[in-house]
Amino acid sequence: MAIAPPIPADPRPHLADCRIDGSACAACGHVAARQHDRCERCLGSTTPKSFGPGGTVWSSTTVHLRIGDLAPPFVLAYVDIDGGPRVLARIVDAIEIPAGGAVRFVGDDNGDLLVEAVAS
Amino acid sequence: MTGRRVGIAGVGTSQFGRFPDRRVEELAWEAIIEAIDDSGFAPSEIDAAFVGSVFGPPGLANRVLAGAGLGGIPTFKIEAACASGTVALHEAQQAVASGRYERVIAVGVEQLSTQFAGPIVPELSDPEGRAGLAMPALYALQASRYLQEFNVDPELLAEVAVKNKAHGALNPRAHLSGTPPTRAEVLESRPIAGPLTLLQCCPMSDGAGAAVITAFDPSSKLNADRHVEILASQFSSGPLWTSSDTEPWGFQTVERTAARAFAEAGLAVKDVDVFEVHDAFTIGEILTLEAIGVAARGEGAALAPSGHTRLGGPQPVNPSGGLLSRGHPLGSTGLAQTAELVWQLRGEAGERQVNGARIALLETMGGGAAGVDANACVIALLRGPGS
Numbered sequence: 001m002a003i004a005p006p007i008p009a010d011p012r013p014h015l016a017d018c019r020i021d022g023s024a025c026a027a028c029g030h031v032a033a034r035q036h037d038r039c040e041r042c043l044g045s046t047t048p049k050s051f052g053p054g055g056t057v058w059s060s061t062t063v064h065l066r067i068g069d070l071a072p073p074f075v076l077a078y079v080d081i082d083g084g085p086r087v088l089a090r091i092v093d094a095i096e097i098p099a100g101g102a103v104r105f106v107g108d109d110n111g112d113l114l115v116e117a118v119a120s
Numbered sequence: 121m122t123g124r125r126v127g128i129a130g131v132g133t134s135q136f137g138r139f140p141d142r143r144v145e146e147l148a149w150e151a152i153i154e155a156i157d158d159s160g161f162a163p164s165e166i167d168a169a170f171v172g173s174v175f176g177p178p179g180l181a182n183r184v185l186a187g188a189g190l191g192g193i194p195t196f197k198i199e200a201a202c203a204s205g206t207v208a209l210h211e212a213q214q215a216v217a218s219g220r221y222e223r224v225i226a227v228g229v230e231q232l233s234t235q236f237a238g239p240i241v242p243e244l245s246d247p248e249g250r251a252g253l254a255m256p257a258l259y260a261l262q263a264s265r266y267l268q269e270f271n272v273d274p275e276l277l278a279e280v281a282v283k284n285k286a287h288g289a290l291n292p293r294a295h296l297s298g299t300p301p302t303r304a305e306v307l308e309s310r311p312i313a314g315p316l317t318l319l320q321c322c323p324m325s326d327g328a329g330a331a332v333i334t335a336f337d338p339s340s341k342l343n344a345d346r347h348v349e350i351l352a353s354q355f356s357s358g359p360l361w362t363s364s365d366t367e368p369w370g371f372q373t374v375e376r377t378a379a380r381a382f383a384e385a386g387l388a389v390k391d392v393d394v395f396e397v398h399d400a401f402t403i404g405e406i407l408t409l410e411a412i413g414v415a416a417r418g419e420g421a422a423l424a425p426s427g428h429t430r431l432g433g434p435q436p437v438n439p440s441g442g443l444l445s446r447g448h449p450l451g452s453t454g455l456a457q458t459a460e461l462v463w464q465l466r467g468e469a470g471e472r473q474v475n476g477a478r479i480a481l482l483e484t485m486g487g488g489a490a491g492v493d494a495n496a497c498v499i500a501l502l503r504g505p506g507s
Contacts, residue, residue: 007244059368
């Protein structure tokens with residue numbers, strides 16, 4: 001019986017209290033959806049910064065394929081977090097939200113970021 | 121162009137389709153042998169090889185070359201997502217232009233049928249792959265945004281598939297070469313990732329392509345009569361794609377690469393007679409043609425239905441059938457595109473021939489790494505023999 005190798009370390013952004021643990025660069029102002037000491041754009045020094053819970057949909061799509069444990073249909077969106085980075089998130093209840101729509105983070109599903117629409 | 125002038129002496133491809141019972145090497149041998157025979161060179165005259173492939177397997181390049189009369193030459197394996205084969209072509213061109221080698225073979229090969237049971241499985245070490253972002257969904261996010269931003273009817277996306285599959289029906293090497301679907305059939309095919317339906321996605325295919333690259337000497341009768349000159353070849357990887365970027369991922373990388381290629385060749389987009397561009401999904405062709413400058417932003421979707429980009433139109437795009445018909449064995453695609461354009465420029469494209477084609481543009485853009493505008497984009501401008 002073959003032993004499966006460990007799956008890779010989780011690379012997804014981390015959510016705490018519906019905010020993304022990220023960082024901001026003191027030199028160039030670049031914001032990132034992960035915490036690291038040096039800016040991914042200019043290698044300047046960064047400070048930890050959290051982003052959210054609000055954001056705006058850049059685009060969303062309803063996926064009709066089974067992806068691993070994710071059963072279709074589910075909706076993926078690029079979300080521009082207010083004053084923060086762009087991240088991939090899943091929209092709860094598989095509801096597509098047009099570009100420009102306001103959303104907020106509501107938690108995660110096994111590490112996948114979840115957002116829902118904010119009533120305008 | 122810095123350095124020597126460079127040309128394509130010969131091209132070849134395998135058949136494209138699903139061939140899980142064949143060795144992956146056999147696909148490459150089919151393409152390499154055709155390219156070498158086409159070039160008129162002996163295998164012993166080839167100095168080096170650049171081999172593009174995404175999923176390998178490890179050691180593939182050396183096994184391929186050793187079995188095709190090319191063992192023992194310096195061998196470089198390149199992975200650049202969908203552009204792996206095109207980067208191999210670019211590096212071969214650069215190697216000859218700089219004088220590092222005299223004659224180089226660029227090879228692309230991929231056997232997806234033995235790697236995946238269905239679509240490509242998203243990469244678990246990638247932040248977006250881990251969250252379930254399959255390739256069709258990555259492109260669907262572009263498409264969804266495009267339709268909304270420019271108030272475009274989804275039927276116009278389907279027109280790209282109708283056009284390219286009509287072209288592909290004329291290509292005996294294409295994976296999908298049967299009767300082309302109607303617009304209604306494209307729209308009513310199985311939904312994959314909204315707004316993209318199954319017939320707007322390239323099939324999962326196996327195949328290979330190859331091209332022999334050498335110095336171009338216009339005073340040589342063979343070169344002048346037979347060789348296709350590479351007037352420009354530009355290669356870029358994408359910068360970070362962030363919340364301050366308004367254009368879809370990949371767009372700015374294609375736009376920048378195209379501008380550099382046209383400047384290098386001293387040509388403008390209106391000079392191009394025939395294109396092979398990256399249409400892994402219908403939206404890809406539309407955005408690419410806008411980034412290259414064939415249409416303004418928001419107007420690329422009108423190109424296929426207007427007839428501008430159809431065979432018989434002023435600037436045919438993807439006369440081979442594109443990735444939507446030929447298939448998209450990732451690493452092989454750039455060399456399959458190259459072969460089609462060389463045949464077009466030599467007047468050997470049969471029923472798909474673009475009459476009088478003199479200048480051709482080749483574009484491949486590979487994406488999929490989270491947070492990056494594009495993994496790689498290559499754009500080359502080619503000039504036919506005797507022109």
